[in-house]
Structure formats: structure tokens, C-alpha cells
Amino acid sequence: MTMSNTGGRRKPPTIHDVAREAGVSRGTVSRVLNGGHYVSPAAAEAVNAAIRRTGYVVNRHARSLITGRSDSVGFLLTEPQERFFEDPNFNVLLRGCTQALAAHDVPLLLMLAGTDDERRRITRYITAGHVDGVLLVSSHSGDPVAEELRAAGVPLVACGKPIGLGSKVSYVAADDRDGARDMVRHLLGLGRRRIGVVTGPLDTPGGVERLAGYREVLAEAGVEEDERLIVSGDYSRASGESAAERLLGRAPDVDAVFVASDLMAQGVLAALQRAGRRVPEDVAVGGFDDSPAAVAVSPALTTIRQPWDRISAEMVRVLLAQIGGEETAAVILPTELVKRASA
Amino acid sequence: MTMSNTGGRRKPPTIHDVAREAGVSRGTVSRVLNGGHYVSPAAAEAVNAAIRRTGYVVNRHARSLITGRSDSVGFLLTEPQERFFEDPNFNVLLRGCTQALAAHDVPLLLMLAGTDDERRRITRYITAGHVDGVLLVSSHSGDPVAEELRAAGVPLVACGKPIGLGSKVSYVAADDRDGARDMVRHLLGLGRRRIGVVTGPLDTPGGVERLAGYREVLAEAGVEEDERLIVSGDYSRASGESAAERLLGRAPDVDAVFVASDLMAQGVLAALQRAGRRVPEDVAVGGFDDSPAAVAVSPALTTIRQPWDRISAEMVRVLLAQIGGEETAAVILPTELVKRASA
């Protein structure tokens, strides 16, 4: 009575069918499948033809059982999920990784570890060898997952420098500090001298590094640092809004703000507008990310572009290399200043 | 010299180790693993203790090889990816599905089929049995993937009604038509009579159904239909903006607009503002989705909430049931009017 499987998933052809069809042994078929070494051209051709005729597709489970590899990788998100799922960068990263992996015929398993319970289950799953490696997105320090996986010897590449783990874990990151420097120099170049900053969380590399870049440039330029100009947010739009209110209260003479994310900059813009300040005339605003939010907003945001497509491609490259036995590596990619209307 | 794998992935314990540890046969261990039927309480307890002591985790590849199931499902996106990756609903859906699946210990493979080439490869991968079923996100008609997978007998649940496939494919959808009716009734209740509509693409169920709801309510209310009040977009912000410009040109006396997505409504708001119309005083605007954009915008959008958390949960439930042998099913979930400032 079951209609759902009408159409029927008939038993797919195996290596045995291909061997019979090609008139060779199964070993030879397998050799063709695995690179074609030690196979005569004639045999290889016969096998390839047989594969085409039969529509053969390798059974990955059988292969994995014997090789001990899964030929798949995990994309692990350990953020409290709400926030990062709202971050447009996440989509770009996830899509880029999926595509880069697909080019190598490697499936991506999406894993969410928001709660301790999920974390335990996923760590267990990963260390049991069900994926060959992990792309890790987790910017907060104190996240135990990275350390657990590293200790278990699981190939691992983090997005952004994992605070506390130094270079024991591979990572790919944009040059946050340099991007911040570029933006603050740009604001100085506009003649602004009372430049505020809305930082990200200071337990994330982006939070720390972008603030560091801000300080460096001001020091170089001989502009005296003023703690009242430094406020923190958590990368959310709402936190940008309240940070800007604090900033305005503490330093009403502020004439520019470098905001560590476009999402927060959206909030800053709203607060500035409500306070009757014109952007960029009264206060210039610079963001960070070049996310879709940067152009959705009015005035459009001058911001720092992070090379997300390159980041995802590099993460995949480094992970695959590490799975292949190479050592860990850190890759730092340059950012780019994108000038629009807000500064 | 390789540092990457220090820490070492030692060979994990197998069912054989557990059997030895528990003093039973491997068959008995397997029976405990698979539901504990036909196992004495004493044996079950010994096995569970041995599993705990050894830290045993089942090797899914070995299991899959023999059962013919993969115990994993694919999440397949066939949209031209750019658009949907910008859609905030996508994140909610993806997260919900991942979590619902994780609760059943079923990994989710993310699959992107934006190009014909990717489509072919993925179809092949799926029909080869590498996943047990597919959660399909593809709203445009004429998408061949759904039909191919259905024909191959792959368990399949679509998000939204797949146009053209009728009920031969399971799907879960919000009640688009009813949601549209609620919104238009609300606008009528505000005293508006020149109500425009910005539809979605008319080869998507959301495009068709939301327009149908609009027409039904106007007809019921005895308001004469006016083709000049009907314009189409493609769910993007930009298309909303240009649709609103067209609408304003064709029907300058418009006093309300029902927009088929919040993202488009953002664009409509921008166009209205530029044209000097106040919202909601001159023109009331109603959106659809209750996405983050709805509250990010000013004035905050009155909109129709789609129950995305329920949608993802139901998609997973129906897919798992279908993998278990049940017939196809369609699930329609109610929407909810969320009143804010724009209407």
C-alpha cells in the first residue's frame, strides 16, 4: 500500500557488476577508481566504459569502512547560534565552504553546538571519526570544543584566530588590525580628530584586533587617546545603538565613529539620526565587514571588506591539506577599504 | 615530522571489544545497540556498562554498508543561491532542520545546486543512496530536481508546495493565502480602499497564493479590482523599491500596499519615503515573513509571521516518516498577523 517508494530504489550496480561488464577483476576496477595507477590503458578504458554503461557510483560506506576515512568534513558552529545565524557573513562563509568542498567531491555536514549537550554529542561524533576534519566557526575564547578536538588529533581549521590556542590550531583570518588601521587613517584623512570606536566583544580576535588597530593609528598620528571615546558592543545591531548612545553621552563632541561591524554600525546610524546628528557631516561613520547591511542602510556605509570568498576557499584548502598529513598553518588575508557615503 | 596529528587518532573500540569486555557475543552487542529486543536484562546491562567503559561509538559506515541506509539526510538548495542566502528565512529553516535532525541523531548534509553541473552531480550522489532522504528548498517551478528525485523514489519533502508536482511530493508550507487574506482585511479595517499589492514571482507558490488571498478579500469586500494596483517583484529589496515606484506612477492615489515579503517591503518603504509619502499616515504598508528586517526598519513593519520553527520541525518529521515507509503528506501551517507601526 505504500506509495512513497513507488519508482523504487533498485539496488545500484557494484564494483562487481562493473568488473563483469569490463571483463576484468574487481581489483582492477578499484585501481581505476583510485587514480588509475598500475592499470593498462586498455583495461582503464574498458572499466571507464563499463562505469558509464552501468551508471556505477562508488559506495562510500564500503570505501570508508576500509580506508578509515569518511571523505566528509564537518562545519561546526559553536556560537550561541542566534547571533551568528543573523550575521550575513555566516551565509557567505557557509556557502563558500560548501562549494569549495563540493569541488573536491567532499560533502559538508552542518553541525550546531549551541548547548553543552549538543557539544558533547558532536564532539563524540567527530572524535569517533565520522568526519575527517572540521571547519570551526567559534570566535569566543573559552570555547572548549577547539581544544578538545585538537587534543583528539582531529584536523581542524578555525575561522579567525582562536584565542588561547595560538598556532597549535590552523586558522584563516582577515587582517583585522590592518583593516582597522585603514579605516581610522581614512577618518583622520577626512580631518576628524574626535574619533570614537565601537568595539566587538573583547574576548574575540575581531574585538581585540580592531581596537588595537584603532589605537595604533591614533598614536602614530599623535592624537591623544581618550577612554571616553571607546565603547563596546557584541556585534548586534541593538548593541551598536546603545553603544552610540553611551558614546554621545560621554563625548558629545565626537566627530567620527569606527564601528567594528556593519550590523552595529546600522544601530549607530539609527542612534545618531535620533540624536539629530547628520552623517557624515556631523559624524562620519565607518563600518567593518562590507555586509549586505552596508548598502541597505542610508547613507550607505563606508566599510572594510573582508574577503569571505577567499577565507572560505583557504579554510577548505588548509583543512584538506591537513587531512592529507600536512602541518598546521595560519593564513592571514588582506582587507580592503570600501568608500561609500557615510565617511 | 608531522605535528598535525600528534595527539593521535588511535583506533576506536569496535563492537568486538565491547563484546569481549561484556562477556557476550558480538551479535548480542548489536542487538542491544539496535533497540535491545531479545536481550536479557543482565546481558543488556553488561553491554551498556562495557560501552561506557570502552567509550564505544558505532561505526556508521559499517552499519550503513549492511543496512543500506545512510542515516543521514540532505538539505538541498536549488535556488540560484545568491537570493536565498540573503533571505533570513533560510537561516531559520536551516537551523531548525539541523536541530530537529540532530535530536534524531541524523546528520544533515548541506547541498547546493545552483548550476546545472552541480545539479547533475548532486542528483547522482543522492540517487546513489548516499542520503536516505532530502529536504528540498526550491520554490521556482520548472526545477527538474524535485521531479528527478521523486521518479527515483527518493524520500523527499519540499519547503512550500512544489508547483506542478501536486501532492505526489510531500511538502510543508505556511498558509500563504490565508496570511494574505488576514493582512488585506487588516488594511481594509484601517479604512484603506486603494490597496496595492507587490507580489512575489508568479512561478512560486508564495507569489501566486498571496496574490490570490489579496484578490479574494477585495472581492468579498466589494472593492473593485484595479490592475494598476498590482505589480510584481522577485522578493529582493531592490525589486520592492522599483515595484513601488511603478505603483506610485500608475496609481498615485494608493493608500496602502500589501507587500509579499519583508525584504521587498523594505524597498517599498524607501521608495515611499523618497516620494514624500508618510507611512502609515499616507500609505499603510504590510509585509510578509516577520523576518529580522521587519523590526530593523523604520517604521517597524506590520507583517505576517510564518511559523518557520514549526515548518522545519514538520519537514523533518514528515521526511523521517517517509523514510520509515509512510506515504507522502502535505502539511499546511497557519500564519499570524503581527501588528507594528507601518499599518
Add this chain to the structure above:
DNA sequence: CTGAAAGCGCTTACAG
């Protein structure tokens, strides 16, 4: 270059 054979770790009738 090629075939025969062992074996990866599991599940599932089959006897008992």
C-alpha cells in the same frame, strides 16, 4: 600490469 583473497565493522537470519 593483474587477479585472488583477506578483511574493514557491523547486522541479521538461522539454529539452538
Add this chain to the structure above:
DNA sequence: CTGAAAGCGCTTACAG
């Protein structure tokens, strides 16, 4: 209720 055994589809030394 339980054990012994076959077998899922593949890869990989091992002989030749």
C-alpha cells in the same frame, strides 16, 4: 534469549 556465521561493497598488500 544467545552465539556462530554469512555477507554488505569496497581496498590493498601479496603473488604472480
